[in-house]
Amino acid sequence: MIDLLNEHKSRQNHRYVVGLADGARVESVVYRGDTLCVSSQVGCAVACPFCASGARGFGRNLELPELIGQLDAALDRGHPIARVTLSGVGEPLHNFDHARTFLEHCRARRIKASLTTSGGPLSRLAEALTWHHNGLTLSVHAGTEPTRARLVPNAPSLDGLFGVLTEVVPTLSASKRKKTALAYLLMAGDNDSDAEVDAFAARARALGLTVHLYAYNPVPSSDRKPIARARYDALWARLTARGLRVRMSSTARIEQNGGCGTLVALRTDARAAAAP
Numbered sequence: 001m002i003d004l005l006n007e008h009k010s011r012q013n014h015r016y017v018v019g020l021a022d023g024a025r026v027e028s029v030v031y032r033g034d035t036l037c038v039s040s041q042v043g044c045a046v047a048c049p050f051c052a053s054g055a056r057g058f059g060r061n062l063e064l065p066e067l068i069g070q071l072d073a074a075l076d077r078g079h080p081i082a083r084v085t086l087s088g089v090g091e092p093l094h095n096f097d098h099a100r101t102f103l104e105h106c107r108a109r110r111i112k113a114s115l116t117t118s119g120g121p122l123s124r125l126a127e128a129l130t131w132h133h134n135g136l137t138l139s140v141h142a143g144t145e146p147t148r149a150r151l152v153p154n155a156p157s158l159d160g161l162f163g164v165l166t167e168v169v170p171t172l173s174a175s176k177r178k179k180t181a182l183a184y185l186l187m188a189g190d191n192d193s194d195a196e197v198d199a200f201a202a203r204a205r206a207l208g209l210t211v212h213l214y215a216y217n218p219v220p221s222s223d224r225k226p227i228a229r230a231r232y233d234a235l236w237a238r239l240t241a242r243g244l245r246v247r248m249s250s251t252a253r254i255e256q257n258g259g260c261g262t263l264v265a266l267r268t269d270a271r272a273a274a275a276p
């Protein structure tokens, strides 16, 4: 069903090109030896301008055996996978049924499974927040609507997102709330102004969720720019001072090889389709 075609090793990451039966390709990455990042689609319809995964548009959803196959292939290569995250190429909520079944499959195998989503459609987000998962991270990346629309174009508005979160988060168990997080990927000149970050803090504070503050990994398909380390540290301090619990990027997530937003997909023209 799938074939691991190429591999690239770096200090902490082991990145694979995954060949699919129809000729399409996605990527998966083993972080720190035991955590596998799995792709859910060939390409992505959300079209975030900073991301390599959606740079060629949307091709198709991965079938369930193609999701499970990425896990089995990593195990076959000798990686002792203990955690899986649906955070590779694609928007998992656009492949909703397979994403949910895959998380259940991992749970049945006692492998902790998490996901990252841009949040749409909102009805699916509301349901996914209640799934059994080991972490749901919502990619926000903005404090104002124009920035959100520019950086995460084909996804719900901030008002829509925070509306669902305000409704659902208080109904979750304390343990599930702890595993639900907001992500803010900092890009120089895009979303790193004090005003933008303060607007995000004002929306996020009442929810009490952890914030993952990511540093941008430049990719050849985008002209977005990473921010300087000093500015990253200053914005971490700024958000923290506004009462948020903020975690910095792990070093594995900011490696050029396999870091956030760097995975690519090649689709076969025959299977290319309209966005869901």
Ligand code: SF4
Residues within 6 Å of the ligand: 044, 045, 046, 047, 048, 051, 052, 053, 054, 088, 089, 090, 091, 118, 261
């Ligand atoms: S960042 Fe995520 S949602 Fe945005 S285009 Fe890339 S894979 Fe899709």
